[in-house]
Every structure is written in structure tokens, then in C-alpha cells.
Amino acid sequence: xxxxxxxxxxxxxxxxxxxxxxxxxxxxxxxxxxxxxxxxxxxxxxxxxxxxxxxxxxxxxxxxxxxxxxxxxxxxxxxxxxxxxxxxxxxxxxxxxxxxxxxxxxxxxxxxxxxxxxxxxxxxxxxxxxxxxxxxxxxxxxxx
Numbered sequence: 001x002x003x004x005x006x007x008x009x010x011x012x013x014x015x016x017x018x019x020x021x022x023x024x025x026x027x028x029x030x031x032x033x034x035x036x037x038x039x040x041x042x043x044x045x046x047x048x049x050x051x052x053x054x055x056x057x058x059x060x061x062x063x064x065x066x067x068x069x070x071x072x073x074x075x076x077x078x079x080x081x082x083x084x085x086x087x088x089x090x091x092x093x094x095x096x097x098x099x100x101x102x103x104x105x106x107x108x109x110x111x112x113x114x115x116x117x118x119x120x121x122x123x124x125x126x127x128x129x130x131x132x133x134x135x136x137x138x139x140x141x142x143x144x
Contacts, residue, residue, distance in 0.1 A: 032075045035101035044098045045106065047071040049090070057085040069095055069106070077101070081108040091116060 035043040049055075053068035053076075065081045067089075079097055086092075092113040099108040 031071045032077045079106045
């Protein structure tokens with residue numbers, strides 16, 4: 001065999017190995033039900049904070065933060081995150097957690113918040129001061 005073909009086969013084998021290892025380690029978005037049935041795999045779960053449930057965090061002893069999350073199927077689970085409580089956590093619309101689930105709790109390794117938008121479609125500014133303002137209208141800019 002020529003050296004050129006041997007090098008090509010080695011590069012191809014390395015590429016296949018990288019692709020397979022990437023897909024084998026990738027976590028997926030799911031619900032608490034599926035995450036509980038596979039406790040050795042890491043999953044991403046999207047949910048909302050459970051209303052009326054306690055949020056456990058002691059700022060004097062940071063490092064452990066616990067709260068209750070309801071997933072997209074309506075299943076509720078206690079989430080334990082080893083890290084500090086994010087600012088404005090209670091105001092978040094959705095929470096994305098990544099980690100492993102056991103029978104009673106979800107051990108989160110990462111925590112992402114979807115905060116409420118400060119831009120609402122209903123509150124678009126239509127005027128600048130007491131005059132209408134159009135960015136594409138040079139006359140309204142030049143009058144100022």
C-alpha cells in the first residue's frame with residue numbers, strides 16, 4: 001500500500017473517533033421522567049419555578065442552592081445546584097438545568113436563566129418627546 005493511502009486511512013479513523021465520542025457524550029433536552037429512568041446520563045431539563053415552593057440558599061454559607069422546578073410535562077422535582085444563587089432568580093421566566101437525576105432530586109451542574117424581556121411588543125416607543133420620530137426621515141432629525 002502506498003503511504004498516501006495509509007495516512008488517509010489514519011486521518012479518516014481519527015475523524016470517525018472524534019465524531020463518535022462527541023455524540024456519545026452529548027446531553028439532550030428532556031423531562032424529569034426520562035432523566036429519572038437514566039440516572040447515569042446527563043440531561044438538560046427546561047422548566048419553570050414551582051410557585052409557592054421554598055428556595056433554599058444561605059448567603060453566609062454559599063455553595064449550595066436548592067429550589068423546586070416544574071418541567072414541561074408538569075412534573076415537579078427538587079433541584080440542588082452546587083453554586084451561588086443567580087441574581088434575580090425569582091424573576092426568571094424559564095430555567096434550563098443540566099445534570100443528573102436520581103429518585104428524589106436533580107443534581108444540577110449548570111444553571112441557565114431565561115429572564116423576562118424588558119422589550120414588550122405592546123410598549124414600543126412611537127415618539128421622541130412630543131414629536132413623532134422616524135429614523136429613516138432626515139427632516140425629523142435635522143429639525144432638532
